[in-house]
Amino acid sequence: MIFRPAFEILREIRERKISSSELVRATLGWAHSVEEKLHAFLTLEDEGALRRAEEIDRRLSKGEEMGPLAGLPVAVKDNICTKGVRTTCGSRILENFLPPYNATVVEKLEKAGAVIIGKTNCDEFAMGSSTENSAFLKTANPWDLRRVPGGSSGGSAASVSAYQAHLSLGSDTGGSVRQPASFCGLFGIKPTYGRVSRYGLVAFASSLDQIGAFARNVRDLALITEVISGHDPKDSTSLPEPVPFYSRELEVPPDRLRVGVPWDLLQEGLDSEVKEAFYKALKVLENSGFPIEEVSLPHASYGLPTYYLIAPAEASANLARYDGIRFGLRAGDKKDLISLYKETRGQGFGAEVKRRIMLGTFALSLGYRDAFYVKAQKVRTLIREDFERALRKVDLIALPTAPTLPFQMGEKVQDPLSMYMSDLYTIPISLAGLPAISVPTALEKGLPVGMQIVGPVLSESLIFRVSYLFEQKSGMHDLKPPILEDYCA
Amino acid sequence: MRKLTIGLEVHVQLKTRSKMFCSCPVEFKAEPNTLVCPVCLGLPGALPVLNRQAVEFTIAVALALHCEIQPCSQFHRKNYFYPDLPKGYQISQYDLPFSRNGYLMIETEAGEKKIGIQRVHMEEDTAKMIHGESISRTLGLGYSLVDFNRSGVPLLEIVSNPDISSPQEASLYLMELRSILRTLGVSSANMEEGALRCDVNISLDGGTRTEIKNLNSFHSVRKALEYEAKRQEEVLDRGEKMIQETRHYDERAGVTISMRAKEEAEDYRYFPEPDLVPLKVHPAWIEKVKSRMPELPEEKCQRYKSLGLFPAEAATIANNPELAAFFDSCLSLNAPGKEVANWLLSEVLKFLNSRNLSIADVPLTPEKLVEFLNLMKEGTISSKIGKTLIEEMLATGEEARAIIVRKGLAQISDPELIKKWAQEVLAQNPEQVKEYQQGKEQVFGFFVGKIMKLSGGKANPEVLNRILRELLSSS
Numbered sequence: 001m002i003f004r005p006a007f008e009i010l011r012e013i014r015e016r017k018i019s020s021s022e023l024v025r026a027t028l029g030w031a032h033s034v035e036e037k038l039h040a041f042l043t044l045e046d047e048g049a050l051r052r053a054e055e056i057d058r059r060l061s062k063g064e065e066m067g068p069l070a071g072l073p074v075a076v077k078d079n080i081c082t083k084g085v086r087t088t089c090g091s092r093i094l095e096n097f098l099p100p101y102n103a104t105v106v107e108k109l110e111k112a113g114a115v116i117i118g119k120t121n122c123d124e125f126a127m128g129s130s131t132e133n134s135a136f137l138k139t140a141n142p143w144d145l146r147r148v149p150g151g152s153s154g155g156s157a158a159s160v161s162a163y164q165a166h167l168s169l170g171s172d173t174g175g176s177v178r179q180p181a182s183f184c185g186l187f188g189i190k191p192t193y194g195r196v197s198r199y200g201l202v203a204f205a206s207s208l209d210q211i212g213a214f215a216r217n218v219r220d221l222a223l224i225t226e227v228i229s230g231h232d233p234k235d236s237t238s239l240p241e242p243v244p245f246y247s248r249e250l251e252v253p254p255d256r257l258r259v260g261v262p263w264d265l266l267q268e269g270l271d272s273e274v275k276e277a278f279y280k281a282l283k284v285l286e287n288s289g290f291p292i293e294e295v296s297l298p299h300a301s302y303g304l305p306t307y308y309l310i311a312p313a314e315a316s317a318n319l320a321r322y323d324g325i326r327f328g329l330r331a332g333d334k335k336d337l338i339s340l341y342k343e344t345r346g347q348g349f350g351a352e353v354k355r356r357i358m359l360g361t362f363a364l365s366l367g368y369r370d371a372f373y374v375k376a377q378k379v380r381t382l383i384r385e386d387f388e389r390a391l392r393k394v395d396l397i398a399l400p401t402a403p404t405l406p407f408q409m410g411e412k413v414q415d416p417l418s419m420y421m422s423d424l425y426t427i428p429i430s431l432a433g434l435p436a437i438s439v440p441t442a443l444e445k446g447l448p449v450g451m452q453i454v455g456p457v458l459s460e461s462l463i464f465r466v467s468y469l470f471e472q473k474s475g476m477h478d479l480k481p482p483i484l485e486d487y488c489a
Numbered sequence: 490m491r492k493l494t495i496g497l498e499v500h501v502q503l504k505t506r507s508k509m510f511c512s513c514p515v516e517f518k519a520e521p522n523t524l525v526c527p528v529c530l531g532l533p534g535a536l537p538v539l540n541r542q543a544v545e546f547t548i549a550v551a552l553a554l555h556c557e558i559q560p561c562s563q564f565h566r567k568n569y570f571y572p573d574l575p576k577g578y579q580i581s582q583y584d585l586p587f588s589r590n591g592y593l594m595i596e597t598e599a600g601e602k603k604i605g606i607q608r609v610h611m612e613e614d615t616a617k618m619i620h621g622e623s624i625s626r627t628l629g630l631g632y633s634l635v636d637f638n639r640s641g642v643p644l645l646e647i648v649s650n651p652d653i654s655s656p657q658e659a660s661l662y663l664m665e666l667r668s669i670l671r672t673l674g675v676s677s678a679n680m681e682e683g684a685l686r687c688d689v690n691i692s693l694d695g696g697t698r699t700e701i702k703n704l705n706s707f708h709s710v711r712k713a714l715e716y717e718a719k720r721q722e723e724v725l726d727r728g729e730k731m732i733q734e735t736r737h738y739d740e741r742a743g744v745t746i747s748m749r750a751k752e753e754a755e756d757y758r759y760f761p762e763p764d765l766v767p768l769k770v771h772p773a774w775i776e777k778v779k780s781r782m783p784e785l786p787e788e789k790c791q792r793y794k795s796l797g798l799f800p801a802e803a804a805t806i807a808n809n810p811e812l813a814a815f816f817d818s819c820l821s822l823n824a825p826g827k828e829v830a831n832w833l834l835s836e837v838l839k840f841l842n843s844r845n846l847s848i849a850d851v852p853l854t855p856e857k858l859v860e861f862l863n864l865m866k867e868g869t870i871s872s873k874i875g876k877t878l879i880e881e882m883l884a885t886g887e888e889a890r891a892i893i894v895r896k897g898l899a900q901i902s903d904p905e906l907i908k909k910w911a912q913e914v915l916a917q918n919p920e921q922v923k924e925y926q927q928g929k930e931q932v933f934g935f936f937v938g939k940i941m942k943l944s945g946g947k948a949n950p951e952v953l954n955r956i957l958r959e960l961l962s963s964s
Contacts, residue, residue, distance in 0.1 A: 081534045202533040207763035236765050317566050320577020321531045364758035
């Protein structure tokens with residue numbers, strides 16, 4: 001039952017054909033056995049999850065009306081606060097941090113009846129594209145254990161891909177849901193900025209961070225997305241618009257939609273296998289009656305440098321609270337304040353986090369601020385306007401998710417710039433605040449490849465329907481990575 | 490004499506129900522660290538949400554200070570490390586403040602003076618540090634405690650133009666500001682409790698300025714400015730150059746001490762707070778706040794002057810909220826303002842000041858004072874008796890009419906009776922009558938005094954004057 005789609009399993013739990021306890025027990029058993037090779041989780045909450053599953057079974061047996069995710073095992077990225085459950089952000093500095101409160105999305109998941117089985121590994125403070133920047137574990141890609149699952153939400157992606165959980169939450173600042181979805185053969189959504197509350201998501205770059213989700217098929221993804229979306233009075237940047245039932249609208253066939261492709265952007269740095277897969281995917285759309293048109297995003301090529309000024313600038317302030325005073329790691333001999341700060345932050349943060357704090361501090365400094373931070377903000381506005389203009393001409397934009405296939409562990413970790421390139425096609429969309437779904441389109445050399453379907457602000461319903469149509473035509477859903485065979489055999 | 494230039498930067502704690510960005514209550518006497526939540530502790534993942542009441546209080550203050558409220562303002566992060574700053578940045582405002590370009594009028598000896606207000610903006614307060622006894626730093630025996638109850642309390646920063654030209658004026662400015670804040674009911678504005686904190690900038694002859702931080706009483710503000718003016722003068726007199734620096738005022742020693750030079754000033758790396766959307770204030774919102782605002786001291790003063798009060802009289806009443814309320818109640822009972830003011834500012838204030846009381850502490854009510862004034866107008870009592878009467882009313886709260894009856898103080902206006910007394914006095918003093926008739930007008934007063942004495946002070950002076958004149962001209 002752990003290998004079946006969530007929407008089917010949920011129906012059977014509701015009809016009491018199977019119990020949540022059985023499902024959670026089976027899932028945890030499987031998760032633990034795969035974990036020795038995969039390392040997707042930083043914390044597996046066996047006891048808490050089983051207690052919760054039993055409670056849900058009890059309530060179902062009493063005939064109580066339960067939420068849409070009642071009894072389903074869900075994994076949560078370790079940068080989302082869970083009350084009383086360790087939330088490390090993949091960092092030494094929060095190694096023993098127990099949040100005294102739940103993130104809004106966690107509250108929403110619990111209200112919907114989901115069973116949170118554990119916290120997934122990620123790049124430290126969500127900074128990275130391979131999950132190798134975690135201070136604790138290196139997560140493997142279920143399709144090839146020598147390769148990375150992508151990042152920063154690598155643990156969330158790997159766990160769903162390897163059937164350790166039916167669904168998971170990640171966070172996407174510059175591609176951290178979409179790129180690992182592509183690397184692990186999953187559907188991953190980054191909703192419109194402001195669609196999902198950030199309250200309780202440990203901030204990396206506040207103007208870009210957005211919680212998203214992973215699933216193995218579109219219907220499952222739509223289910224969890226409609227649960228976590230919506231206005232939150234605790235997040236001033238969350239949008240007030242009501243949330244449609246994405247999962248109920250999937251079969252409404254989209255009208256004849258014009259799909260825009262920014263060919264200019266795809267000239268450089270794109271692997272031939274990925275390009276090949278992208279062409280094939282476009283063919284599928286075209287054969288479904290969607291005309292493909294060229295669109296121009298003249299400033300999108302400046303996305304990467306723009307992002308690497310704005311995101312670190314915000315991060316440099318967001319990470320100032322890790323000072324050893326109130327929570328988390330406290331190092332130093334406590335003789336004086338400055339050495340307390342230096343030792344705590346020196347020992348607590350990893351190399352990539354330090355690099356970005358320094359970059360951001362520099363970009364905001366007197367004398368450099370105008371040339372870097374202020375200019376980057378202007379370019380961001382131009383990029384946003386490019387997308388607005390393009391999306392008046394076409395209904396959707398299609399792009400590869402990542403420029404390469406999943407790369408080898410250790411391959412890019414010493415070369416930050418080539419690592420940053422992994423988010424080349426996801427970053428411009430983040431800067432524009434638009435919603436995007438990465439859909440698996442093909443297996444090349446036995447490795448999954450993804451494509452992004454991007455729509456205007458708050459067009460989630462539309463991009464879900466297009467993703468669903470694509471999934472139905474391509475059959476690329478509920479994929480089984482090779483790691484399953486290792487264990488099933 | 491060198492020209493003194495002073496600018497004030499005042500921080501005001503707003504007494505909103507909850508903090509600036511979370512729902513923790515604003516309260517100053519609670520157990521340390523009991524009024525805290527993830528937001529004001531700066532826990533990972535917490536986000537700020539702006540307090541509507543804090544904005545309304547700020548609108549009221551900006552209006553009272555004649556500032557232009559910006560239709561759209563922006564919060565910024567001010568970055569620095571200190572244990573009292575849980576997030577490592579303070580949410581403040583920078584180049585797009587809430588309001589700008591206002592002024593405040595002060596009443597100096599030389600007349601009214603306008604002090605420009607550069608800006609009024611919002612920010613959050615830091616936590617409160619309590620430093621333990623440090624026996625030896627190197628042995629690590631010192632300690633510091635942090636109380637986060639204050640973290641996130643709403644603050645206003647009110648920055649004046651450098652229009653102030655003496656320590657005396659700085660004091661007047663602060664007092665006027667305090668009076669406005671209290672009238673609006675937005676802050677206790679108590680300096681000793683830290684609800685109103687003041688930094689000053691001071692320079693001589695338009696030269697290099699120094700800043701003195703964290704002055705926490707009116708006395709300190711004046712003393713620190715006086716000291717610093719003198720110090721700067723001495724530096725310049727010696728032919729030395731002033732250094733732009735931040736100084737600290739040592740209250741006990743009464744001197745200012747250098748804290749840090751400009752070169753050491755921190756770079757706060759301001760940037761727009763991405764967790765908050767720009768603050769848009771619609772004109773209708775401003776109108777709504779305006780309609781609920783109480784009358785301000787300055788407006789009161791204008792209104793009182795229009796009733797015929799002298800500027801000093803009007804200002805004294807207008808700047809004393811309790812006295813002004815009393816005065817306004819009298820006006821609403823149709824009492825003549827000028828006369829009410831005469832009594833309030835003479836006999837009543839004399840009584841209150843000598844006992845260190847406020848008008849609210851004594852049993853005299855506006856109704857009783859108005860009745861008293863009516864009795865005077867009717868001629869039941871003379872102003873001479875009025876003085877003793879009002880003292881009694883202030884002390885006991887008894888009504889004027891009751892005291893008059895009890896003590897037989899009513900004024901006598903019966904012309905026959907007064908004529909009899911007058912004739913008696915004139916008959917006894919033929920010499921003086923003769924002098925009067927020869928043109929020595931002053932003797933008139935002599936007769937009035939004698940007749941008054943005969944009446945036991947109760948003769949109606951107007952009637953008395955008329956009758957006496959008649960008798961003298963006919964005799």
